[in-house]
Amino acid sequence: MSFAASPECTWINGDEGASLSVMDRGFAFGDGVFETMRYRRDAIPLLEWHLRRLFDSCGRLRIAIEESLLRDEITQFHRAAAARLGDGIIKLIVTRGVSARGYRCETDAAPTRVLMQFPLPAETLSWNAEGVAIRYCDIRLGSNVALAGIKHLNRLEQVLARMEWSDSSIQEGLMTDARGRIVEGISSNLFLVIAGRMVTPVLDTCGVAGVMRQYILDEVCRGMSVPVAATACERGMLAGSQELFLCNAVAGVWPVRRLANKSWPIGPVTRKVQEHVARLFGA
Amino acid sequence: MSFAASPECTWINGDEGASLSVMDRGFAFGDGVFETMRYRRDAIPLLEWHLRRLFDSCGRLRIAIEESLLRDEITQFHRAAAARLGDGIIKLIVTRGVSARGYRCETDAAPTRVLMQFPLPAETLSWNAEGVAIRYCDIRLGSNVALAGIKHLNRLEQVLARMEWSDSSIQEGLMTDARGRIVEGISSNLFLVIAGRMVTPVLDTCGVAGVMRQYILDEVCRGMSVPVAATACERGMLAGSQELFLCNAVAGVWPVRRLANKSWPIGPVTRKVQEHVARLFGA
Numbered sequence: 158m159s160f161a162a163s164p165e166c167t168w169i170n171g172d173e174g175a176s177l178s179v180m181d182r183g184f185a186f187g188d189g190v191f192e193t194m195r196y197r198r199d200a201i202p203l204l205e206w207h208l209r210r211l212f213d214s215c216g217r218l219r220i221a222i223e224e225s226l227l228r229d230e231i232t233q234f235h236r237a238a239a240a241r242l243g244d245g246i247i248k249l250i251v252t253r254g255v256s257a258r259g260y261r262c263e264t265d266a267a268p269t270r271v272l273m274q275f276p277l278p279a280e281t282l283s284w285n286a287e288g289v290a291i292r293y294c295d296i297r298l299g300s301n302v303a304l305a306g307i308k309h310l311n312r313l314e315q316v317l318a319r320m321e322w323s324d325s326s327i328q329e330g331l332m333t334d335a336r337g338r339i340v341e342g343i344s345s346n347l348f349l350v351i352a353g354r355m356v357t358p359v360l361d362t363c364g365v366a367g368v369m370r371q372y373i374l375d376e377v378c379r380g381m382s383v384p385v386a387a388t389a390c391e392r393g394m395l396a397g398s399q400e401l402f403l404c405n406a407v408a409g410v411w412p413v414r415r416l417a418n419k420s421w422p423i424g425p426v427t428r429k430v431q432e433h434v435a436r437l438f439g440a
Numbered sequence: 441m442s443f444a445a446s447p448e449c450t451w452i453n454g455d456e457g458a459s460l461s462v463m464d465r466g467f468a469f470g471d472g473v474f475e476t477m478r479y480r481r482d483a484i485p486l487l488e489w490h491l492r493r494l495f496d497s498c499g500r501l502r503i504a505i506e507e508s509l510l511r512d513e514i515t516q517f518h519r520a521a522a523a524r525l526g527d528g529i530i531k532l533i534v535t536r537g538v539s540a541r542g543y544r545c546e547t548d549a550a551p552t553r554v555l556m557q558f559p560l561p562a563e564t565l566s567w568n569a570e571g572v573a574i575r576y577c578d579i580r581l582g583s584n585v586a587l588a589g590i591k592h593l594n595r596l597e598q599v600l601a602r603m604e605w606s607d608s609s610i611q612e613g614l615m616t617d618a619r620g621r622i623v624e625g626i627s628s629n630l631f632l633v634i635a636g637r638m639v640t641p642v643l644d645t646c647g648v649a650g651v652m653r654q655y656i657l658d659e660v661c662r663g664m665s666v667p668v669a670a671t672a673c674e675r676g677m678l679a680g681s682q683e684l685f686l687c688n689a690v691a692g693v694w695p696v697r698r699l700a701n702k703s704w705p706i707g708p709v710t711r712k713v714q715e716h717v718a719r720l721f722g723a
Binding site for chain 2: 167169176179183184186250253260262271296297299301312314316318320343
């Protein structure tokens with residue numbers, strides 16, 4: 158595993174640069190949101206889905222981001238990024254901006270916009286083909302309806318979850334809520350295939366409402382004519398499922414091959430979902 | 441209310457400067473902790489209490505901060521700060537450091553150390569004398585035993601809580617857990633005086649274990665020979681208490697004068713606690 162520690166390029170509020178104010182509320186409080194988008198040379202295929210979640214999240218957190226300014230900036234950044242590297246990742250961070258010390262914030266603070274370009278990580282793509290082995294994480298997700306679904310910058314639970322193992326034969330961890338119900342992967346969402354239907358954990362009290370999860374719910378399942386539901390997921394449901402897969406907007410779909418002492422083949426529903434998603438990224 | 445947007449002085453990893461890498465995990469994930477310390481010209485009175493919490497928190501989050509390096513840096517920073525301004529605030533932030541994109545972190549990442557100097561906010565001190573009016577916040581604190589007590593950088597709940605009101609006659613908000621039990625103020629801890637005993641909410645599933653709270657528990661109550669306990673606090677207990685006060689390491693002790701439709705005088709126990717704390721800061 159290699160670490161590419163620095164982005165290929167970074168813009169902060171439209172200007173090239175890689176440093177930000179120590180008084181930015183993103184740093185002080187995790188007071189912001191982010192999107193991690195996969196791009197092709199000619200487009201960012203799920204851009205509208207990313208922006209819908211971002212603007213919705215900013216609305217819930219009352220971060221007054223200017224939509225047209227951000228759209229223009231992403232378009233320009235993508236053009237410059239694609240000229241350097243034909244496909245890759247654009248990470249977008251929006252914070253409430255710079256303010257004085259303390260939780261209170263002037264209502265006229267200008268949000269901070271950060272755009273970063275990264276290459277596609279090779280191993281996450283190979284996991285598409287081979288599937289992944291996963292584990293249960295010990296740390297639980299705290300519940301808060303005010304924050305549920307938002308891809309915000311308060312991610313200590315995920316950081317601690319990812320520190321629970323270093324065995325490289327395990328690729329992802331499953332996170333549960335305080336009651337032990339399955340919520341999501343550390344950086345992915347989960348789908349189960351049970352008796353020809355698809356199920357994904359409901360995210361009404363915790364978890365990140367992933368863009369790829371939403372795309373699969375709204376578009377892929379409809380295209381495949383497979384019934385799908387977001388419900389509470391107990392551990393027992395996983396053992397009883399014929400297929401499991403994880404998804405996110407960068408990696409697409411990872412078939413789950415192993416969890417605890419249970420194994421799964423890469424099943425036909427998972428393959429079909431992968432085909433739909435592969436078309437998005439022109440792969 | 442005036443906002444002093446910038447610190448008087450900032451050191452990052454020992455060097456003067458006010459900007460940090462966009463790849464710092466404090467910014468990406470809130471992956472770090474902080475302390476807000478009040479200093480006099482000759483000392484930082486509660487320094488050992490702050491450091492004990494910080495090192496304990498870093499241990500729980502597995503942030504490998506070098507203790508002697510940090511101690512030396514704080515000593516030097518305090519000396520320089522006191523030369524500029526006889527008393528004030530030193531805010532210390534320690535993050536896991538800079539890493540590649542993604543939750544996983546190299547084990548050898550070097551923590552980032554930020555020291556900032558601010559003047560003492562005038563109004564928080566006047567609240568010592570006059571007391572404060574407070575309100576209940578709507579947003580609840582999520583529970584997570586892995587994070588409970590730590591003054592970490594994941595503070596969106598506090599940010600949203602402080603946005604719930606703009607009425608300047610209300611100075612602080614009380615936060616409750618998912619079950620409605622009182623936990624703390626947004627930036628302070630709570631004590632109740634009931635029938636000559638002191639009570640403070642227990643912080644085993646959420647909340648920040650404040651340094652001033654700990655000092656009052658360990659030193660002030662002993663000095664005053666007042667029995668004290670950390671217990672679960674239902675709302676009804678507040679209505680039945682003879683005195684209420686809030687505390688933090690910067691402001692000291694704020695008597696609570698009003699909450700919802702109940703009023704309190706500034707009582708004798710609160711006054712005694714204030715006298716003990718005032719001696720710390722030489723006020």
